[in-house]
Amino acid sequence: MSRYMLIESRDPFDSNDVAFTYGLACDLVKAGHDVALVLVQNGVLPARRGANADGLAAVIKAGVRVLADDFSLSERGIANARLTSGVEPTKIDVVIDHMAEGHKTLWH
Amino acid sequence: MAKKTLNIVESAYRAVMEEQDDTILWVLAAMQGAGAEHTVVLRANAVNYAVAGQGAPGMAVGKWTQTQAPKMDRDVADLIEKRKMTVYVIVEDVAQRGIEKRELMSGIRLLPRAALPGLYEEHAIVSHW
Amino acid sequence: MSKKTLTFALMDAPYESENLTTAFRLLAIAAERGFTINVFAYEGASALAFAKQVPHPNPVHGKNVAEENHPTTKDQVAALLACAEENGGKVDWVNCGMCVDERGVNEFVPGTRRGSPADLHAFTEASDNVLVIPTK
Known part of the structure; x- marks a missing residue:
């Protein structure tokens, strides 16, 4: 088993290609790997409860740990209480932590 | 008399931390100061600029700290209140992002997508940013 | 945690993309931890350390140069280098040589250098991990 950290900086409203990252996260989990998906920048926009975000919901359902950068959330006025179930706010330190621990880290 | 210009803004949060504002809203405000007559429609992710209560703390890199971090709702309010621009958000784009209408700042106007052609006809120039 | 070596490849030009805001936030954390940090500044990112950047006022906000306190990426690069050193780490910041030549941005913040792919x-071979932050 490998450990992966996928960083998604884009959002599904502006970029269809977000489906690549979401799908990759699900496929890696299905293959038995440990996967965290970190939403940053506009990537946090689908994490607001009530958003049309079926793709992100599927990622959460697949068992991927989904984190949202607290700085990006504040920048966009998304309070923690407005996050959809299954998304945890996080400090960006988590990326450095995972890199230091040797997780394969990919940015999209 | 200046040409009435409709500005459709979709780019959002691209360089706001580095510039301490949105460069598109900034240039529209600056042009208005020079005599331009602008109307603004926030669409796509830019509808989030109309959400009240946003703004990250300033960045910090070692001993360097940012003291004037942007607040995009403040800048939209400036367009509406100080510069007397009409600013719309596309209602379908607001809904798609799960933004509740009560979360929007005061003074913002809601515009259905279907109303865009009529708005286009009211302006001499239409610019898509 | 032991001191690690991390490499970052950046591609975006200053003042145009939020990728750099996130990149500097990540780099700052690694510097605070005293890590060895390698940065390969490619394409537009080769202008991040350009020494002739000057802060500007913000007439729309009604602020003069001092009040606006406009960020420059060269100051962030310099602060990053200082932070790493204060915490027992170091930064090897390489500006792609051909990229700086074609952009005319070949005067760098002290402590950064010209380099190549x-x-x-070499950074990749010597690092515990690598993160490429590509431009879109």
Whole structure:
């Protein structure tokens, strides 16, 4: 088993290609790997409860740990209480932590 | 008399931390100061600029700290209140992002997508940013 | 945690993309931890350390230069280098030579240097991890 950290900086409203990252996260989990998906920048926009975000919901359902950068959330006025179930706010330190621990880290 | 210009803004949060504002809203405000007559429609992710209560703390890199971090709702309010621009958000784009209408700042106007052609006809120039 | 070596490849030009805001936030954390940090500044990112950047006022906000306190990426690069050193780490910041030449941005913040893709290769070989932050 490998450990992966996928960083998604884009959002599904502006970029269809977000489906690549979401799908990759699900496929890696299905293959038995440990996967965290970190939403940053506009990537946090689908994490607001009530958003049309079926793709992100599927990622959460697949068992991927989904984190949202607290700085990006504040920048966009998304309070923690407005996050959809299954998304945890996080400090960006988590990326450095995972890199230091040797997780394969990919940015999209 | 200046040409009435409709500005459709979709780019959002691209360089706001580095510039301490949105460069598109900034240039529209600056042009208005020079005599331009602008109307603004926030669409796509830019509808989030109309959400009240946003703004990250300033960045910090070692001993360097940012003291004037942007607040995009403040800048939209400036367009509406100080510069007397009409600013719309596309209602379908607001809904798609799960933004509740009560979360929007005061003074913002809601515009259905279907109303865009009529708005286009009211302006001499239409610019898509 | 032991001191690690991390490499970052950046591609976006200053003042145009939020990728750099996130990149500097990540770099700052690694510097605070005293890590060895390698940066390969490629394409537009080769202007991040350009020494002739000057802060500007913000007439729309009604602020003069001092009040606006406009960020420059060269100051962030310099602060990053200082932070790493204060915490027992170091930064090897390489500006792609051909990229700076074509952009005319070949005067760098002290402590950064000119380099080539061979440096990125060497960084990769010597690092515990690598993160490429691509432009879109």
